[in-house]
Amino acid sequence: MKVHVIDIGTGLATFIEGPGFTMLYDAGSQDDLADGPDNRVLAYIKSVRPDVVAIDHLVLSHPHKDHLELMPDLFDRFVVRNVWDSGTVNRTRGYCRFLKKVEAEQGVQYHDALATGGIHSVAFTGKNCSGTVSIPQAAKMTDQPVTIGPGTTMTILYRNADPHPDPNENTVVVRLDHGNNSVLLAGDAEGGGRLTPVINAAGQSVMPPSPPSNGTIEKELLDCCAAMLKANVLIVGHHGSLTSSRKPFLEAVGRRSTSFPRVRTLTARRSCPIRGGGRASRPRVPVPNGHR
Numbered sequence: 101m102k103v104h105v106i107d108i109g110t111g112l113a114t115f116i117e118g119p120g121f122t123m124l125y126d127a128g129s130q131d132d133l134a135d136g137p138d139n140r141v142l143a144y145i146k147s148v149r150p151d152v153v154a155i156d157h158l159v160l161s162h163p164h165k166d167h168l169e170l171m172p173d174l175f176d177r178f179v180v181r182n183v184w185d186s187g188t189v190n191r192t193r194g195y196c197r198f199l200k201k202v203e204a205e206q207g208v209q210y211h212d213a214l215a216t217g218g219i220h221s222v223a224f225t226g227k228n229c230s231g232t233v234s235i236p237q238a239a240k241m242t243d244q245p246v247t248i249g250p251g252t253t254m255t256i257l258y259r260n261a262d263p264h265p266d267p268n269e270n271t272v273v274v275r276l277d278h279g280n281n282s283v284l285l286a287g288d289a290e291g292g293g294r295l296t297p298v299i300n301a302a303g304q305s306v307m308p309p310s311p312p313s314n315g316t317i318e319k320e321l322l323d324c325c326a327a328m329l330k331a332n333v334l335i336v337g338h339h340g341s342l343t344s345s346r347k348p349f350l351e352a353v354g355r356r357s358t359s360f361p362r363v364r365t366l367t368a369r370r371s372c373p374i375r376g377g378g379r380a381s382r383p384r385v386p387v388p389n390g391h392r
């Protein structure tokens with residue numbers, strides 16, 4: 101199993117490939133909105149896997165632009181077999197375009213946290229994307245592992261379609277297991293408000309050891325399924341923001357260090373013919389505490 105964290109500007113797009121499957125967890129950008137073949141996610145996948153014709157599992161963690169905006173174009177290039185969407189509605193142009201593509205995709209299985217066998221129906225009235233979209237719901241998301249390839253399972257550790265003031269609270273948190281390897285995709289899961297870093301005895305800027313607040317996804321995950329959080333790789337929540345990655349959460353994932361440096365965002369980049377390739381090929385230095 102190979103995990104690619106794609107540089108798409110401000111946002112998240114994670115492409116996972118393994119024996120017999122491809123998966124994309126989010127494809128959004130807040131500031132790189134080129135679409136069509138110039139879409140950075142399309143260009144990246146084409147560069148590393150020109151043979152890929154289908155995305156077997158497309159996961160939208162939550163309907164925010166920085167996770168969603170580059171997703172509709174994918175349907176023009178790839179067959180999309182399964183869509184996993186929290187089901188929470190954000191009446192934006194991006195979410196409208198996304199649902200219209202899902203609606204038009206032949207044979208797609210659409211899964212949300214709401215129901216099995218019903219219709220996910222949303223009316224949009226925006227200037228640039230409007231109308232009612234109706235999508236048949238396949239099997240609802242559960243906490244049961246789904247086999248996505250030989251020896252590979254996806255477990256949805258958190259899903260919530262209830263309306264929240266901030267769609268971050270609807271983030272679909274996914275765990276992937278392949279042999280002894282496990283990856284946790286935390287989307288924009290949070291642990292509370294923004295913390296103020298403190299300076300420790302060694303003069304380092306560290307996260308204060310606060311627990312996650314009640315009602316947050318990190319707290320819910322620790323309460324429901326702490327043992328399932330242990331993973332080799334964590335794609336940190338909320339882009340490495342100070343709202344996320346509380347000490348008990350990181351400990352449950354498996355961090356062994358006794359001091360907790362501020363989470364650093366490290367974007368892996370590789371040289372490939374992507375639009376704006378100068379940026380894409382430049383080695384990246386970790387950005388301290390970047391909310392990128």
Ligand SMILES: [Zn+2]
Pocket residue numbers: 111164166167288338339
């Ligand atoms: Zn985000």
